[in-house]
Amino acid sequence: MEFFFFLDVYADRYLVDYYILTFKLRDTTSVGIYSWERRGYINEVKNWENFVKNAYDVVLYELGDEIERFKDVETGLREGYRIAYREASRRGGREIVPAMGPGNPPIEVIKRVFPEEFELDKFPRDLDSFLENIVKETPNEVSKRGKEDDGIPF
Numbered sequence: 165m166e167f168f169f170f171l172d173v174y175a176d177r178y179l180v181d182y183y184i185l186t187f188k189l190r191d192t193t194s195v196g197i198y199s200w201e202r203r204g205y206i207n208e209v210k211n212w213e214n215f216v217k218n219a220y221d222v223v224l225y226e227l228g229d230e231i232e233r234f235k236d237v238e239t240g241l242r243e244g245y246r247i248a249y250r251e252a253s254r255r256g257g258r259e260i261v262p263a264m265g266p267g268n269p270p271i272e273v274i275k276r277v278f279p280e281e282f283e284l285d286k287f288p289r290d291l292d293s294f295l296e297n298i299v300k301e302t303p304n305e306v307s308k309r310g311k312e313d314d315g316i317p318f
Contacts (some may be wrong), residue, residue, distance in 0.1 A: 165189055166221075167206055170267040171244040175257025182251070183244045187222040196219060205266050209273055241269065241277040243260050248278045 171183040189195070193217040196208030209215045219237035223230055224244050234240035245262070249304035252260045260272045261282045269277075271284075 165192060165204070167204065168267070169206075169241070169244075169269045169273075170263070171241070171248050172263035172268060173245070173248045173252045174259075174261050174263060175252035175255045176259055178252075178255055178257065179263065180248050180252045180255070181263070182227050183223065184225045184249050185237070185240050185244050186225065187219045187240070189215075190218045190220065200266055206270065208270050212276070238277065240271065242279075245277055246279050247272075 166188050167187040168184050170181065171185055172179060174180070185266040191214070194209065194211040195206045196210060197204045198207050200204075216236055216238050222234040222237050222240040224232045224234065224240055224247075226247075232240075232243065234243070249260055260280070261284075262268065262278055264271060264274070268274070301306060
């Protein structure tokens with residue numbers, strides 16, 4: 165079965181989303197897969213060694229053009245993130261972090277292969293009160309912005 169990972173990184177607020185790593189798996193028991201819009205996405209790697217062993221035909225693409233083939237998926241991930249990180253640095257990003265979500269590698273995979281250590285904000289325990297505080301802390305002029313004029317608010 166063929167899979168892919170988007171190796172996207174943020175350079176501050178700028179998204180570097182040029183790189184995709186495709187690969188095939190002989191056996192999918194080492195990963196957790198979920199379906200979204202009729203596609204299968206890997207959302208968990210249950211057994212790293214088996215995942216690396218069962219992945220083959222690993223290809224890194226930049227904007228749809230093949231740039232390199234790899235013998236193993238770990239090397240492909242490391243090299244892809246290294247290239248994306250270098251591009252983000254070139255764009256002047258002070259804080260460079262990996263993107264996460266559907267199509268991106270699971271966080272445990274990213275932590276193994278990302279070229280630099282990174283920290284993530286902890287998910288709030290009480291999401292409702294967290295969102296309520298954001299609404300309360302947003303200044304009124306910002307929350308009312310765009311209601312009086314027909315232009316784009318930002």
